[in-house]
Amino acid sequence: MVTWALLWAQLFNGLVLGALLVLVAMGLTIVFGTLGIVNFAHGALYMIGAYAGYVAFLHTQSFILAMVSGAAVVLLIGVILERGLIRHYYARPPEDQILVTFGLAIVLIEIVRLIFGGISRRTDEPIWGNGVVNLGLLYYPRYQVEVLGIVTLVLIALYLVLYRTKIGLIVRAGIEDPLMVNILGINVTRTFLLVFGLGAMAAGFAGVINAPIVSVDPDMGAPILIQCFVVIVIGGVGSFWGAVAGGLIAGETLSLTTMVAPDYAQVMLFAAMAFILIVRPQGLFGVKTRQ
Amino acid sequence: MSLLEIDAINTYYGEAHVLFDISLHVEQNEVVALLGRNGAGKTTTLKTIMGVLAPQSGAIRVNGEPVQGLAPYQIARRGVQLVPEERRIIGALTVEENLELAALSAPQRWSLSRIYQIFPRLGERRKNHGNELSGGEQQMLAIARALIRDAKLILLDEPFEGLAPLIVRDLLKVCRLLADEGRTIIIVEQNVAAALSLAQRCYVLNNGHMVWEGTGAALKADPDIMQTHLGI
Numbered sequence: 001m002v003t004w005a006l007l008w009a010q011l012f013n014g015l016v017l018g019a020l021l022v023l024v025a026m027g028l029t030i031v032f033g034t035l036g037i038v039n040f041a042h043g044a045l046y047m048i049g050a051y052a053g054y055v056a057f058l059h060t061q062s063f064i065l066a067m068v069s070g071a072a073v074v075l076l077i078g079v080i081l082e083r084g085l086i087r088h089y090y091a092r093p094p095e096d097q098i099l100v101t102f103g104l105a106i107v108l109i110e111i112v113r114l115i116f117g118g119i120s121r122r123t124d125e126p127i128w129g130n131g132v133v134n135l136g137l138l139y140y141p142r143y144q145v146e147v148l149g150i151v152t153l154v155l156i157a158l159y160l161v162l163y164r165t166k167i168g169l170i171v172r173a174g175i176e177d178p179l180m181v182n183i184l185g186i187n188v189t190r191t192f193l194l195v196f197g198l199g200a201m202a203a204g205f206a207g208v209i210n211a212p213i214v215s216v217d218p219d220m221g222a223p224i225l226i227q228c229f230v231v232i233v234i235g236g237v238g239s240f241w242g243a244v245a246g247g248l249i250a251g252e253t254l255s256l257t258t259m260v261a262p263d264y265a266q267v268m269l270f271a272a273m274a275f276i277l278i279v280r281p282q283g284l285f286g287v288k289t290r291q
Numbered sequence: 292m293s294l295l296e297i298d299a300i301n302t303y304y305g306e307a308h309v310l311f312d313i314s315l316h317v318e319q320n321e322v323v324a325l326l327g328r329n330g331a332g333k334t335t336t337l338k339t340i341m342g343v344l345a346p347q348s349g350a351i352r353v354n355g356e357p358v359q360g361l362a363p364y365q366i367a368r369r370g371v372q373l374v375p376e377e378r379r380i381i382g383a384l385t386v387e388e389n390l391e392l393a394a395l396s397a398p399q400r401w402s403l404s405r406i407y408q409i410f411p412r413l414g415e416r417r418k419n420h421g422n423e424l425s426g427g428e429q430q431m432l433a434i435a436r437a438l439i440r441d442a443k444l445i446l447l448d449e450p451f452e453g454l455a456p457l458i459v460r461d462l463l464k465v466c467r468l469l470a471d472e473g474r475t476i477i478i479v480e481q482n483v484a485a486a487l488s489l490a491q492r493c494y495v496l497n498n499g500h501m502v503w504e505g506t507g508a509a510l511k512a513d514p515d516i517m518q519t520h521l522g523i
Contacts, residue, residue: 166395173392180379183341184436185396201317261394 002259008137011252012258016144018023018251019151023206023274025231025243026158026225027199029109033175034188034195040101041081041202042228043221044108046203049204050211050220051112052069054123063126067208067220074204075197082196087189105221113218120217129212139221154205155244162240175238227254230273236286245284292355294319294444294475295340295371300349302339309335311499312349316446324507325337325491326483326521331496333479334376337446340477342366353444359385368396370443374450376479378433382422386413386432387422393436403438409465410435413430427458433497445469447478451485459485481509483521487511495520 030044032199053070057063088098129143162168170191173181182188207220214220231250235242250269257268276283295317302310309478310332325333338344340351342363353360380516381389385405390413394400407414409437410431416424428437428475432449437445450466451459459482466489471477480486487493487507495503497520501509510516 037450168391169384169388170395172383173389176381177379177381179343179363180375180381181392182363183367183373183375183379184393185364185440186392187362187364 003200005138010255012135012138012140012144012257014117015248016148016251018248019148020206020210020247021224021227021231021250022247023154024044025235025247026155026240027202028225028228029194029232029235029243030175030240030262031199032051032156032179032232034171035086035192036094036099036178037086037089037097038094038240039086039110039199039222039236040098040182040225041105042101042199043223043225043232044105044112045074045217045221046207047205047216048108048112049207050123050216051116051207052204052207052209054121054216057123060184060214063129066123067205069252070208071201072204074207075201077204078197078200079193081200082189082193086193086196090189090192109221111217116218120215123208123211125212141210147213150209151206154202158202159240167191169193180290192200227269229274230269233273234276234283236283239285240285242283242285293317293329293352294321294354294389295477296350296352297336297340298350298352298356300339300351301384302344302346304335304344309499310339310346313496313499313501314349315494315501315504317477319475321492322470322476322478324486324493324509325477325492325496326486328520328522329481331520332499333377333496334448334497335499337373337448337477337479340361340366341371343373362414364396367440368398370441372437372440372442373445373446374433374437374448376448376452378429380421380429380432382420385418385420386424387417390435390439394439397440399441401441402482403439406435406439409438409468415486427454427462430454430458430462431465431501434462439483442476444473444475447476447480449479449481451480451482463488480483483517492513 024046028039031039049070052073053066056069057066068096085100089100123253124141131142132139133142133145170186172179174188174191178188204284227250231243231246234249237245249272252271253268254265257265293316295516297313297315298311298455299314301308301312304371311379313336321400325336327333335344339346342361342365346359350357353371358366358369381392384392390403390406412428413431413435434450450462465487478486478489487510490507492506494501495516502520503516
């Protein structure tokens with residue numbers, strides 16, 4: 001029986017899940033848009049962020065430090081991966097790129113499993129996230145409200161970088177036509193490093209803040225990666241607002257379907273994607289890109 | 292020393308040999324036309340100069356400095372700027388953002404107001420996105436991107452293609468202004484009359500081979516070449 005209270009709770013759950021999907025999908029969509037690489041290791045980077053945050057929190061008991069170090073660790077890993085591996089694949093066929101990132105995901109997951117074992121772990125909520133808040137319509141876990149706030153702040157920061165800075169100008173242009181950006185005197189490969197690093201960092205950061213909500217295990221990145229692909233297809237590749245809209249639609253679709261028919265939640269997500277593919281193949285905010 | 296010297300370059304698209312021992316030179320303040328039928332290798336020559344395609348052999352020198360094998364951005368920073376046939380305006384950016392993007396890495400740039408003086412239409416549409424512009428406006432913006440970088444050598448690839456005669460007239464006026472100012476230009480154009488009205492010298496390409504070079508006047512006086520290689 002669906003009650004108003006349940007409906008509101010699920011709507012809010014969908015919002016929090018959607019916000020996290022937006023954050024993870026943002027890196028994936030911008031990396032794909034600019035570099036043309038479908039990064040199957042993106043989910044693994046999210047997972048590493050969660051573990052980095054877990055370890056930092058275990059040793060310092062400071063969630064702020066956990067967020068900073070989780071993001072920093074994954075940024076560093078992202079930069080190393082881009083320089084050492086990914087950049088050699090920019091000019092290679094898509095199947096090579098998929099194979100290398102897919103293989104990379106397996107390697108990263110197994111390294112984490114080797115170090116931490118397969119059992120799932122849990123990061124405690126920060127002290128400032130304990131308890132519930134009265135949202136008027138319902139009482140809701142304080143930490144999840146805060147997650148929503150944190151993600152919103154991070155997205156505003158990302159928006160400002162993309163739309164108010166020179167780097168953002170290059171990234172937005174690079175999503176559409178990296179060759180022309182190159183012809184206009186800009187070293188796109190250097191920008192690519194930054195894009196890949198920031199994309200990885202966003203995923204890692206999402207892993208840290210989601211760790212108290214879900215359990216942390218080596219395979220936690222796989223489901224979110226698949227959901228993020230759906231987010232990108234719905235929103236449109238390389239689009240900031242596409243990732244936002246796609247993430248929220250995916251989050252609410254999963255959450256509201258779970259309320260009435262949990263078994264069909266994933267099915268509905270793919271049905272939503274199929275519907276968008278039929279009516280607007282480039283996605284809600286997609287632009288036509290140049291090959 | 293020539294501003295641009297090309298010495299016997301050979302360029303391939305994958306396995307296909309497209310340019311055969313092409314040599315040409317462009318002097319400071321000169322407008323040179325590159326003519327020929329479709330598929331003659333004109334666009335390939337411009338792309339090779341810009342570094343979009345790397346020649347397998349031969350040399351390209353800008354101000355005496357070899358540039359073959361460099362990335363497009365490195366060649367652009369030496370003052371060469373391709374205005375591509377497809378225009379390649381960034382549709383998601385506004386007119387002003389497209390211009391700012393072009394100016395980012397330029398050692399010395401023009402002000403936006405100087406650009407809008409030459410192209411008042413771009414000034415009116417400066418807040419519009421690239422994908423909202425007409426073909427003529429996109430071509431203006433494509434040329435303006437080279438100007439805002441204060442490019443020393445502008446490679447114009449079919450700038451008048453597919454545009455209404457009135458717009459061609461306006462663009463031609465701008466090109467003439469640039470030529471009179473002493474800007475160095477290589478123009479590739481199917482519209483031979485328009486190209487010859489701008490260029491002092493021209494080269495004729497056929498099937499990837501250089502078949503003729505000389506002044507515009509000499510070309511006009513040679514009906515054989517006009518007929519055989521340009522179909523006029």
